[in-house]
Amino acid sequence: MRTWFWTLLLAAVAVALAVFLREHEGNVLILVQPWRIQVSLTFAVLLIVGAFLALYIGLRLLAWLLSIPSRVRAWRGRRAQVRDHELLERGWIGFLEGRYAHAEKDLTRLLGQTRAQNRKVVAALSAARAAHALAEFSRRDELLAQARDHADVDAGLNEAVATVAADMLLEQGKAEEALALLTPLQDGGARHLHTQRLLLRAHSALGHDEQTFSLSRSLLRRGVLPAAEGRVLLEGAAAARLRAAGPGDAWRAVWKDLKSDERALPEVALAAAVRFEADEQPDEAARALEAAIAEKQDTRLVLAYARCEPAQVKRRLAKAEEWLARNPNDPDLLCALGMLCLAGQIWGPAERYLLRSLKYRNDPRSHALLGILYDRLDRPSDATRHWRLATVAGMPLPVLASDGSLPAADTGADPLGLDAEGMDYYLAEPVPSELPEALPEPEPLEAASAADYVLDPDARTHGEAGAAAPATAPVRRLDDDLDEYFDSAPIPGVNFDDGDDHAPAEGKPGQGGASGASWSSPKN
Template sequence: MMRSWIWNLLLLVAAVALALLVHNYGGNVIIVTPPWRIELSLPLMVLLVLGAFLALHWLLQLLGWVGNGPGRLRTWRGHRAQRRDIDLLERGWINVLEGRYVQAEKDLSNLLSRTRSADRKVLAGLSAARALHLLGEYARRDHSLQLAQDAAGQDTRLRQTVDTVKAEMLLDQNRPQEALELLEPLQDASSRFLHATRLLLRAHRQLGHADQVYALTRLLLRRSAIDETQARSFITQTAAQRLDAADIAAWDDIWGDLNADERMAPPVALAGAKAQIRFGQPVQAARILQAALNRQLDDRLLRAYAQCDADQARQRLGHAELWLKSNPDHPGLLAALGQICLAAQLWGQGAHYLERSLALRADIHIYALLGNLQDALGHPDQALLYWRRACEAADAEVPTIHRPLPAADTRGDPRFIADGLEGSSMVSGAAPIAASGAYLQDSDEITQPLAVRSSPVADTSSAAHAAPEDEYFDTAPIPGVDMSITSDGSPRK
């Protein structure tokens, strides 16, 4: 507003000055063109020349505007097509984000067939392929990807875009090898394509390439292109896999590339200790486990630490008892102490630690250790009881049997006939005699095995009326059992 007032003031001053100048100058202008003679005052002549100039200027502008009409029409049509393309693209992507994949595919396919822009054609083809991929129509998706690739032509940037989107869809289908072939050319030293690098990491994880996953995770972590918690998880997993597969020459390089926190992660420490045991270095394995256990008492590490020879048992027992002072009620630590005591043949102390652990947590590992302890002490009944409880703790289906098992009916088995038993009682129709003993189980204790009954069993047709059907087992012969000898050792008659 202030600027317009200044211009108006300047024009007013110029008009007043021009009027004063013309008023004081009374000259004339004579134009002689035989047979005409025109005489005008100078102010009028100036106004006529100025008016003619303005009229000619406007006339030329009008002629230029009329002559440029086809160009303006083409520009208007281009703007209208661009607005239409943008509208279709916006609607298509909104439908994709809202899950309306069918409508999205229609809008994007319409855009793909109508647009003349290479960029929008590639974008529409990739967007339509995404909608079809989410619909599970992979054949049509591949067709849209091919159209997008054709539209990209020789444009490197557009071709890389098509390859990246296609690789991501292949990874969704669990086709990592094909995705790897598309992504590897995009990986360069500068790592400018961070999304492609993340997809490359995903492909190597699906293929189980621990070395490549480890290197790419390190690269993305340095560039802050991956979540730190996820990166630490990947590094821990792949480092453990690399240590498991490493030989003695490569172990030092793998272990040296890890920082202190990564070495003390339970999977890494466990894999490193197992590798050292494989190399015949139990002392070094113990040091790795001790360093990790000093930070965190992990049950897996404690079980690995408890597996030792008698010559190392007392040294490991001393370290474990130090941890027990600060963690007196840790069931895994108590179980490990009991196992170490068993290795050192300290039976009473081992039983004490195992019973304390059992009072805190009953699991298969503790029951099995107690069973081993009772077996070493010469108590087979108690050992069998603990082993059975270990099976129950492992959710194993151990059948409860309250009677001797009947013999299996093998009269129709051709293998016994082929073995030259045609003249035996099986051919003559007599029921076979039991070939195995059975145990009676009480709900609280395991009793001694009963003697095998050697009396013949009644015919199966009559036995079906004497007892319920589920009391008998119609099974094949027990593999490895000689049916020609009865359970009491005497030959079958």
């Protein structure tokens, strides 16, 4: 549009000039001693215009020639900037894809080759992010130090370095170091939302309830904090402030500072009820719990409402029955009504409410309360049964087997025991003709046996007290042990045919004369 405007303007000027020169004919005389030059007016005008154009073109050409070095420098800068942007783009794409090692390599290369301070800081911070994702914390700290050096005195760059470093320190669990970096930003008047969120995370991790409460309330009001997360932080901080406040007017000032919706949060209402009860104001405690239950019927609130002195039972019982009318199948309300009836010694309704509560949920608390009720009514069997049911409902218990048979004895550690697999080895060994009269008594072993397994824990004590062990145990021969072990079943590969041809021959290997039975190798 601009080009068309100037074109039309020049055309109009040219037409107007041509018309003017046609109507006003004349000559132009130029006297330059010793010359006298006379030309027409039209030619003089054209000559002036031509001279102007020639001068203009000449000057533009001269300026273009003189600007060649600067244009070359600018071209090199643009080419370097393109390379830097390509590296930065490739590094961030790799970081977002999760290829942190490649991203750190590209960003570190960018840090070394770029000359722009801003890009140096951005490259160092991005590479520090990638190193942090790789859990290379020492390398991350080195890159952060380089970013601080390149930021120099630029306030914006220094704030960016501090924010990124604090975020990574919070992810690492170093809330104190992160808070040390963020505090100067807060004192300097930084009110950025990201900085405020980082401060909230740091104060919450360090348990600074006052700062957590004020920051969470501010961010919730501005709508930049998720509602669920903000309510949890606000609720915990407000309840902690109430619990930590001193007696008297100190905690009341904290309570008055809270808004109505903040007072209705469950943790806050519970903490306020405890403080009111400590100051012997049960009516105020009841009102705080009632306001919270009206907003959200929480189990903790209902059970706390049911714990009261007998003087408060009538008022709270009437209120709880109103809630039950709106939700008649709520087991928490039924259990709370049972607790209130127990506190007021109203035995019949207490039993009915607790049994109705168990109808909808198997709750150990209801069983325990029924046990207390039946114990008070002198019904020990029912009380014991519900106490047992409370234990079963409250925790997983092992199921004991009712099998009364003894387990098989473990004979693997018996030094005198033989099994079928070891018989071939035993037959292959020569047996001396004369065995020693007695073997040394074996040392007692710790292996379990069937004799140590008793179903009745008291049977062991009675058995040990009733039977006196002999002073000296009789010495058993090896042959007797073998006879006792092999007297019930035939051994594969051993012949027990009667006959003198199988009688043991004294002095032959593989035969023994003490057992009265002859052994022979299996015949093929």
